Structures are given as structure tokens and as C-alpha cells.
Amino acid sequence: MTFFREHELHIRRRRRNAWVAGALGCFALLVFGITVVKMSDGHLMEGFDHAVRPSLLE
């Protein structure tokens, strides 16, 4: 008895599904990369938040 039964549809669409998986993986990596760059460039995140902080006085 097998726990996993592969449907004919999965076999037929294997190549396309691999492409979709690859594209999603690349997209996730890209979003991660953009996040890292934006976080490193942190001054853009320091908007005024109605409280005085040292960096505002520099």
C-alpha cells in the first residue's frame, strides 16, 4: 500500500509545475534581496513618528 498516489494530472503538468515553482522561488529570493538592501539603507524607514529621537537632531 502506498501513501502517495500520483495523479495523471501531476505527471502531465510536471514540467510546468517545476517552472512555476522555480519562478516563485526566484520571486521570494528577489523580495528577500530587496528587503535586505532596503533595510541596510535604513534611513528611508526613519519617518517622523511624533517623538524626538537623537537622529532627528543631528
Added chain:
Amino acid sequence: MSETVVAKDGSDVEMRDVVALLKPRVMSLVVFTAAVGIIAAPAPMHPILAMSSILFIAVGAGASGALNMWWDADIDALMNRTRNRPIPSGKVAREDAVLIGGFLSGLSVMMLGLASNYIAAGLLAFTIFFYVVIYTMFLKRLTPQNIVIGGAAGALPPVIGWAAVTGTIAWEGVLMFLLIFVWTPPHFWSLALFSNEDYAKAEVPMLTVTHGTVATRRNIFVYSLLLIPVSLLLAVSSIGGPIYLAVAIVMNAAFALRAWMIVTRGDRDCRADGWLAERRFFRLSLTYLFAMFAGLAADTALRSAFGEFPHWPAWTWP
């Protein structure tokens, strides 16, 4: 099983058909001109943000291509040049095309906003809107000026690239826009000359159909001459330089010469040689645009390696 993943003939949608839906050849031009817009902009951009911006501009262009194919499926099926496109050939269903195009449009605009800024994202959204709604849905079937006005959509990518770096639309961006805008009519009209029967059959009011081939040839020549001052203005702007100027002189001379060869031909000559001069002009127009933007990129590389060119005019809008 969802119906949206099954093509008209019942087979599954292949990835290559989805890629074909995004008009990869048009996309390559968009990628290149947007990349030059980014490279030439007078500010640094992190390579990951620059690559992401180019990617999302390309995805936006692909999305508008898919939406164009969705709307134009009826006329694409009538024309020899387009009848093998994914929708008329039954490889992708119209409903899938509009879903793919709509999804990718939203994704590209949103992601470009995150990767660069909202000015660039707004410009990309406007470009998609202009190409799909203004050009595809209205102008294309309404007026022989369709590709003249619609050319604005194809001319915007370098401006988007520039805006992605600087957050502004500068004079240099406007000049890059004008270069593609004025280049577009002769490029498409030369195609229309040797695809005239297609357009007539599909009742698309291209200039060749509404005003005939003689008027179209004359217009090609006029626009080819107009390209000369527009391209030379770029040469004396802050992003121009000696390489671009040399390329512009050579390419404009070749372009005007080929345009003159077209204007002096008659339809009988064309039928005899299979529209050879028109096909050559069409191919030259592609080389022209790639060479001009490559020239701009080369001058930017020179400038960053050796500093500003001494005594170069770098003229800006007063």
C-alpha cells in the same frame, strides 16, 4: 480542476505559450531601453534594486502584451503575421490571457513601487493603461494615427528607468522618450507596407490601408528626417557624448538613406523583389534603436571611468 489552466483545445497551457503571450521580442527592447535609462541617470542605484526595477518594468511590458493579445484575439486570427499567437492558435484561452495580464500588471506596478519609488510605479501603471486601453482598445481600430499616438507607451520605459533612480522626470528622460516616439511610426509603417494585406483583411486602419502606400512612404521619410534633430539633441544633453554622437551620425545617415530608397519605390518594384527594401528598413530600424541606446550606455561608462567630457555642451532645458 480549474478551467483557467486549460486551453481552448483542451490541452494544458505550456510555459512557452505563456512566455509567447508576453511578447518577449518587444520585451527585449523594453528591457534594454529601461536599463539604459537606469544606467544613464545621474545617481547610483544598488545593483539588486536596479535589476529588480528592470525586471518589473519588463514584466509590466509583458503584461500589457498579454492584455493586448486578449483584446485583439479576433483580428490576430485574421492576420498571417499574428495567427500563430497563443490565443488564435488555441494554445491559451482568452480568459487565461486576461487573468495572466491583469495579475502581472498589478504585481509589476506594486513591486516596482517597492523596489524603486512610486513615481516610477505610477509611470509604469500609466504605460500599461495607455498601451492597453488607449492604444489597443481605441486608437488601433479607430485612426491611422494609431501607432503615432500609441507609440508613447513604447517610448516610456527609459523614462521609467530614469525615474526609478532619481524619482523625477528630467529633460534627458524626455529626450529619450522623444527618440523612441519619433522612431516608432517609420518602424511600424515599414512593417505595414509588407503586411498591408493582413491589415486590410483585419480592417485595421493603418496608414497603408487608409491613405495608401505612397502616402505611407512619404510619411516614413518625413519621420526619418525628424529623427535627426531629436537624436542630435540627445547628443548635446548631459547624457550624450562622443560615442553616441558618432553612432547617431552613422545611424541617421543610414536610416534617412534607406527611407529615401523606400520613398522612391513603387508597389510594382516591391512585388517584384518581395518588399526587400521595406524589410531591410524594418530590420535597420531595430538596429538603429539598439545602437543609439548602446551609444548612450557607452558614453555613460566612459564618463564614469574618466569623468565628465571637457567642453561637452550638456545642454538642458532652459
